[in-house]
Amino acid sequence: MQPYQEFLAEILIDEAALQRRIAELGAEISLDYRGRDLILICILRGGMVFLVDLMRRITIPHQVDFMAVSSYGSGARQSAGHVRLSLDLQTDIRGKDVLLVEDIVDSGNTIAYVLEFLQTRQPRSLKVCALLDKEERRETPVPIHYRGFRIPNKFVFGYGLDLDEYYRNLPFVGVVDPDKYKPEN
């Protein structure tokens, strides 16, 4: 596996800045949902690292559940109609305060679909917490209630975000230099 130092263009958000911002988000969420029946929903697999760090910064008791979605077809022509649910929630969210936790909002197409789908189950409230917001790429509007960082339209990796399924375990968000990155296969 290629060491990331060979293709890292820059560290966009370092570990300390990530953890500081996540602590702020956690405090804000703990305050806003005090006395409520909060459930955090994570879309696998990218959002897992963010979810784990965020939940540890939330001081009120809450539940955690997971969804996995995949797309029918491939490539950039994804739309809501092409999203398939490969893992559904174990929890009934009716009447609960649901917070969808996402690593990155890009086109917004998948999240818009997931929100629409979750809404049909009649949660008491439904909001979005996104670590990274790549607003320039937005195709479908998504309301983001808790935002970690706005980022430019660059190819990012680390902190749960993969490059061909690797490098999710880096503790920072980095930018790839595509000229220097060599995929394995």
Next chain:
Amino acid sequence: MQDYHEFIDEILVDEQTIARRVAELGAQISRDYADKDLLIVCLLRGAITFTADLTRRLTIVPELDCMSLSSYGVGHYASSGNVRVNLDLRTNIEGRHVLLVEDIVDSGRTLAHVLEMLRTRNPASLRVCVLLDKKERREVPVQADYVGFDVPDKYVFGYGIDIDERYRHLPFIASVDLSKYRPPA
């Protein structure tokens, strides 16, 4: 929702001790798989925190995947240990070096079934890294290759491990005083 202070029995492993041990395991796994292409499989949902922290302590670059399992039946039938796969791996593990990450092993029945199932897919190697080992409860001979901590036969929570789907967010591992704990409605 009950505050955990109301029902905590004792802290079995505190946050600093967990962090230190996770770093040791990360170093050991990095050495053992130094020149290998490692696939880490996180068993949802209990192992999420352990996996997110452990992978960040690796100096090698692993691929990450998740599985979600549940036991068939309830109560007395659950002891068959047969598992149902709610979410299967996205990765083909044939010829791969696989490390399964689990939060806790007690009877060992579920783990034995998962290992048996994964072995049929012919990985190059298959090992287990478990945060907590409740050896007293073992019913089938299954042994983890990497163990975080040996724990007594107590009902534990925190660091990803839930009680009735809550309290996963606490940064330590504690035991419950069942006489004081009230399940949510």
